[in-house]
Amino acid sequence: xxxxxxxxxxxxxxxxxxxxxxxxxxxxxxxxxxxxxxxxxxxxxxxxxxxxxxxxxxxxxxxxxxxxxxxxxxxxxxxxxxxxxxxxxxxxxxxxxxxxxxxxxxxxxxxxxxxxxxxxxxxxxxxxxxxxxxxxxxxxxxxxxxxxxxxxxxxxxxxxxxxxxxxxx
Amino acid sequence: xxxxxxxxxxxxxxxxxxxxxxxxxxxxxxxxxxxxxxxxxxxxxxxxxxxxxxxxxxxxxxxxxxxxxxxxxxxxxxxxxxxxxxxxxxxxxxxxxxxxxxxxxxxxxxxxxxxxxxxxxxxxxxxxxxxxxxxxxxxxxxxxxxxxxxxxxxxxxxxxxxxxxxxxxxxxxxxxxxxxxxxxxxxxxxxxxxxxxxxxxxxxxxxxxxxxxxxxxxxxxxxxxxxxxxxxxxxxxxxxxxxxxxxxxxxxxxxxxxxxxxxxxxxxxxxxxxxxxxxxxxxxxxxxxxxxxxxxxxxxxxxxxxxxxxxxxxxxxxxxxxxxxxxxxxxxxxxxxxxxxxxxxxxxxxxxxxxxxxxxxxxxxxxxxxxxxxxxxxxxxxxxxxxxxxxxxxxxxxxxxxxxxxxxxxxxxxxxxxxxxxxxxxxxxxxxxxxxxxxxxxxxxxxxxxxxxxxxxxxxxxxxxxxxxxxxxxxxxxxxxxxxxxxxxxxxxxxxxxxxxxxxxxxxxxxxxxxxxxxxxxxxxxxxxxxxxxxxxxxxxxxxxxxxxxxxxxxxxxxxxxxxxxxxxxxxxxxxxxxxxxxxxxxxxxxxxxxxxxxxxxxxxxxxxxxxxxxxxxxxxxxxxxxxxxxxxxxxxxxxxxxxxxxxxxxxxxxxxxxxxxxxxxxxxxxxxxxxxxxxxxxxxxxxxxxxxxxxxxxxxxxxxxxxxxxxxxxxxxxxxxxxxxxxxxxxxxxx
Numbered sequence: 001x002x003x004x005x006x007x008x009x010x011x012x013x014x015x016x017x018x019x020x021x022x023x024x025x026x027x028x029x030x031x032x033x034x035x036x037x038x039x040x041x042x043x044x045x046x047x048x049x050x051x052x053x054x055x056x057x058x059x060x061x062x063x064x065x066x067x068x069x070x071x072x073x074x075x076x077x078x079x080x081x082x083x084x085x086x087x088x089x090x091x092x093x094x095x096x097x098x099x100x101x102x103x104x105x106x107x108x109x110x111x112x113x114x115x116x117x118x119x120x121x122x123x124x125x126x127x128x129x130x131x132x133x134x135x136x137x138x139x140x141x142x143x144x145x146x147x148x149x150x151x152x153x154x155x156x157x158x159x160x161x162x163x164x165x166x167x168x169x
Numbered sequence: 170x171x172x173x174x175x176x177x178x179x180x181x182x183x184x185x186x187x188x189x190x191x192x193x194x195x196x197x198x199x200x201x202x203x204x205x206x207x208x209x210x211x212x213x214x215x216x217x218x219x220x221x222x223x224x225x226x227x228x229x230x231x232x233x234x235x236x237x238x239x240x241x242x243x244x245x246x247x248x249x250x251x252x253x254x255x256x257x258x259x260x261x262x263x264x265x266x267x268x269x270x271x272x273x274x275x276x277x278x279x280x281x282x283x284x285x286x287x288x289x290x291x292x293x294x295x296x297x298x299x300x301x302x303x304x305x306x307x308x309x310x311x312x313x314x315x316x317x318x319x320x321x322x323x324x325x326x327x328x329x330x331x332x333x334x335x336x337x338x339x340x341x342x343x344x345x346x347x348x349x350x351x352x353x354x355x356x357x358x359x360x361x362x363x364x365x366x367x368x369x370x371x372x373x374x375x376x377x378x379x380x381x382x383x384x385x386x387x388x389x390x391x392x393x394x395x396x397x398x399x400x401x402x403x404x405x406x407x408x409x410x411x412x413x414x415x416x417x418x419x420x421x422x423x424x425x426x427x428x429x430x431x432x433x434x435x436x437x438x439x440x441x442x443x444x445x446x447x448x449x450x451x452x453x454x455x456x457x458x459x460x461x462x463x464x465x466x467x468x469x470x471x472x473x474x475x476x477x478x479x480x481x482x483x484x485x486x487x488x489x490x491x492x493x494x495x496x497x498x499x500x501x502x503x504x505x506x507x508x509x510x511x512x513x514x515x516x517x518x519x520x521x522x523x524x525x526x527x528x529x530x531x532x533x534x535x536x537x538x539x540x541x542x543x544x545x546x547x548x549x550x551x552x553x554x555x556x557x558x559x560x561x562x563x564x565x566x567x568x569x570x571x572x573x574x575x576x577x578x579x580x581x582x583x584x585x586x587x588x589x590x591x592x593x594x595x596x597x598x599x600x601x602x603x604x605x606x607x608x609x610x611x612x613x614x615x616x617x618x619x620x621x622x623x624x625x626x627x628x629x630x631x632x633x634x635x636x637x638x639x640x641x642x643x644x645x646x647x648x649x650x651x652x653x654x655x656x657x658x659x660x661x662x663x664x665x666x667x668x669x670x671x672x673x674x675x676x677x678x679x680x681x682x683x684x685x686x687x688x689x690x691x692x693x694x695x696x697x698x699x700x701x702x703x704x705x706x707x708x709x710x711x712x713x714x715x716x717x718x719x720x721x722x723x724x725x726x727x728x729x730x731x732x733x734x735x736x737x738x739x740x741x742x743x744x745x746x747x748x749x750x751x752x753x754x755x756x757x758x759x760x761x762x763x764x765x766x767x768x769x770x771x772x773x774x775x776x777x778x779x780x781x782x783x784x785x786x787x788x789x790x791x792x793x794x795x796x797x798x799x800x801x802x803x804x805x806x807x808x809x810x811x812x813x814x815x816x817x818x819x820x821x822x823x824x825x826x827x828x829x830x831x832x833x834x835x836x837x838x839x840x841x842x843x844x845x846x847x848x849x850x851x852x853x854x855x856x857x858x859x860x861x862x863x864x865x866x867x868x869x870x871x872x873x874x875x876x877x878x879x880x881x882x883x884x885x886x887x888x889x890x891x892x893x894x895x896x897x898x899x900x901x902x903x904x905x
Contacts, residue, residue, distance in 0.1 A: 149329025
C-alpha cells in the first residue's frame with residue numbers, strides 16, 4: 001500500500017476523532033494490551049499472519065454477557081477507506097458485527113495492505129461478499145445523534161473507536 | 170366555509186407554528202444547509218455523481234418489474250421471503266401474520282418513513298405487539314405522540330429544552346434531565362433494554378440491491394444495526410422504488426446521500442445486509458453461552474410496498490418522485506420550510522418540497538392541497554436535489570390538477586375576463602395572480618387613476634376579502650407611459666452600424682408597466698457598450714399563470730413569446746432578460762412548455778442583463794461610459810438567479826466598476842413572486858424576509874440592490890426605503 005494512502009487514512013481518522021496506533025506484528029500483543037480497557041471481548045483475527053488475541057487480555061469467544069459488560073470490543077477489519085477513515089466490517093459467524101457495536105469502545109485491527117483509497121475501490125470486495133450472501137458495514141467513527149438538541153457522540157453504537165494498524169501486513 | 174375564512178384559519182395556523190416550532194426548525198435547518206454546502210464544496214465529483222445517480226434511478230424505475238422479480242429470486246435463494254404489498258392494509262396484514270407466527274410480544278424499529286406511511290405501529294398495537302422506536306428522534310415523537318416533521322430529522326422541531334421537559338414529565342427521573350448527553354444516555358439505556366428483549370427487529374431500507382438481495386441502511390446512531398441483528402427475526406419494510414440493480418449502482422448514492430442530507434462526507438454507518446445475516450444469534454437469557462450456540466435461527470422478511478408507486482411510475486409527471494432518496498435537502502433549502510417546518514409543509518406522512526409528489530401519489534392530490542401553495546417555485550431545491558428532480562415542476566403540476574378540481578368561486582365575476590377558458594373553474598385569487606399581465610395593461614392604461622383607486626382603504630378591504638391580496642402590502646404603481654412607449658418614442662433611429670452584437674431585450678410585465686426605469690437603464694447600458702438593441706413585444710412569459718398552476722395558460726403565453734422571438738433568434742440576436750424569474754422560464758420551465766427546438770433556441774440564447782454586461786466587458790467593451798459608484802451597495806440576488814448560476818455576474822460587474830458591495834446568502838427573500846402578496850402568507854413571507862433584514866442590518870445606509878421585482882418590493886418593505894435593480898446602478902447618466 002502506498003504511503004500516501006496510509007497517510008490519508010491516518011489524517012482522515014484524526015479528522016473524525018479516531019485514534020491510531022501503529023505496530024508491527026511482533027509487538028502486536030503488547031500494543032493491543034496497552035490500547036484496550038478491560039474487560040475486553042474479541043473476535044479471533046482469522047487470516048491475519050502471526051498475530052492472535054490468545055496471548056492478550058482480550059476474552060474470546062464472545063458471549064451475551066461479554067457484549068453487555070465488556071468495555072472494549074476487538075475485531076478484525078476486512079478493508080479500510082483512506083478518504084473518510086471508514087472501516088469495512090464484514091459480518092461473520094464469529095460475531096464481528098455485535099462485538100464492534102455493543103461495547104463502548106471498538107478497537108479495530110487494520111492491516112496496512114487492506115487500506116484502499118476511496119469508497120469506489122471497495123466495490124469489488126463488496127460484490128464478492130454480496131454474491132455469496134455476505135453482509136458488510138461501513139463504519140466511520142463513533143455513533144452519534146443530534147436528536148436531543150445537540151450533537152452527542154456515543155448512542156447505540158460505540159463512544160470511542162481506536163485503530164491498531166499492522167504496518168507489516 | 171368562505172374562502173376568506175379558510176385563508177384566515179390558514180394564516181392562524183402558520184402564525185402558531187412560526188411562534189412554537191419556527192425558531193428551532195430554522196436553527197437546525199441552517200446547520201444542515203451549511204453542512205451540505207461545505208460537503209458539496211469539498212467533493213469534486215458531486216455534479217458527475219448527481220448525473221450518474223439520476224440515470225441509475227431513471228433506468229431502475231423503467232425496469233422496475235424486472236428488478237422486483239430478480240430481487241425476489243435473490244431474497245429467496247438467500248433463505249428469506251419477499252412480500253410485495255399492494256397497499257398499507259396488505260402490508261400490515263402480512264407483518265401482523267409474521268408477528269403472530271413468532272408469538273412476538275415486542276418489536277423494535279429503526280427509523281423508516283415508509284413504516285410511518287403505512288402506520289404499522291398502530292396495526293401492530295392492534296394485534297397486541299408492543300412497538301418501540303429506537304431512533305432517538307422517533308423515540309422522542311413516540312413519547313410525545315407526535316408525527317415526524319422532517320424526512321431525516323423527525324423531531325427537528327424540538328429543542329433540547331423541549332425534549333428535557335417532555336422526558337422529565339413522562340419518565341420522572343430522580344435528577345431532572347438537562348443536557349443532551351443526559352437525555353441521550355437515558356434513551357440509549359432505556360432502548361437498549363427494549364432491543365435486548367425484542368422478538369422482532371424492523372428496519373426500513375435506503376437502497377435494495379436486486380442481484381444479491383442486499384439492503385442498505387444509512388444511519389448514525391447504530392440502532393438500525395442493533396435492531397437488525399439482535400432479534401432473530403428481521404423484517405425490512407421499504408418502497409418498491411428503492412431497488413437498484415447491484416453494488417456498482419450503489420456507489421454514487423453512498424457518496425451523495427449523507428452529503429445532501431446532513432453534510433457528512435459519509436454517515437457513521439452504511440450497513441449493507443444480505444439477510445438472513447451470518448452474524449450469530451444472541452440469546453441474552455443464556456448470557457454465558459457463546460453467541461450463536463443456542464437454538465435460535467435467523468429469519469428474514471422483505472416487505473416491498475407499492476401503495477400507489479406503480480401508478481406513479483405510469484404517471485409521466487409524478488414519475489420522477491420515485492427517484493427521491495429521501496435526504497430532505499429540498500426541505501432544508503426551502504425558505505418557507507425553514508420558517509414553518511414540516512408540520513405546516515407536509516401532508517399525511519411526507520414533508521418538504523418533494524412531499525407534494527409523494528402525498529399526491531400515495532394519498533391523492535387532496536393530501537397535498539393544504540401545503541402545495543407553500544412552494545413558491547423559487548427553485549432553490551433544484552440544485553440541492555442529489556438526483557436532480559424538478560421539484561417545483563411537480564408542485565406546479567399538482568397545483569394544476571387541484572385547480573381543475575376546485576369549484577368555481579361564488580364571486581368569480583370579479584375576475585371574469587382575466588382567465589382564458591382552458592383553465593376551467595379557477596378560484597378568484599388564482600385568476601387574479603395568474604393574470605397579472607391583463608391587470609398591468611389595464612392599470613397602466615388607466616394610470617394614475619388605477620393607482621389612486623387601489624390605494625383606497627375600501628378597495629383594499631375588498632381585494633383582501635375576495636382576492637386574498639394582503640392589505641399590508643404596497644401595490645405596484647402602474648406607469649401611464651410604458652417602456653415600449655418610451656422605446657418607440659426614440660424612433661426614428663438608425664441601427665447602430667458599428668454594433669458588435671445585436672440584442673433583443675425582453676420587456677417583462679413589471680419592467681414594461683411598473684418599473685420602466687430599469688428597462689430604460691438596460692437599453693442605455695447595452696447601447697453604451699456597443700450593442701444594437703431591439704425591444705421584443707411585451708408578452709408575459711407565462712411565469713404568473715405557472716405560479717398558480719395554470720399550465721395551459723402558461724403554455725399559450727410561452728408559445729406567443731416563442732413566436733414573437735422567432736425572427737430575432739433566427740437573425741442571431743441575443744435575448745437579454747431583466748427579470749430573473751422570466752430568465753428562469755426561458756432557461757428552465759420552457760423545457761416543459763415548448764417543443765424541444767424552440768426551448769433549446771430560447772434557452773441557449775438568453776442572458777441575464779448583468780450576465781450580458783459582464784460578457785460585453787469581458788469581450789473588450791470599455792467600462793468608461795458606465796456610471797461610477799456613488800455609494801456602497803447591499804446586494805441580494807434572486808433565488809432563481811442562484812439556481813441558474815448567474816448571480817455571480819452582477820457581483821463581478823459591480824466589482825469591476827469599483828462598487829463596494831456586501832451580499833446576502835439567505836435562500837430567498839420570502840416574497841417569491843405573488844406569494845408574499847397573499848393575505849394568508851403575508852406573515853410567513855415577512856418572517857422569511859426577516860433573515861434577509863438581519864443580514865443587512867449592519868449595512869447601514871448602503872444602497873439596497875436586488876435583481877428581482879419581488880425581492881425589490883420585499884427590501885423596500887423591510888427597510889422602508891427604496892431598492893433598485895443593479896442595471897440602474899451602472900447605466901450611463903442622462904437620457905437618450
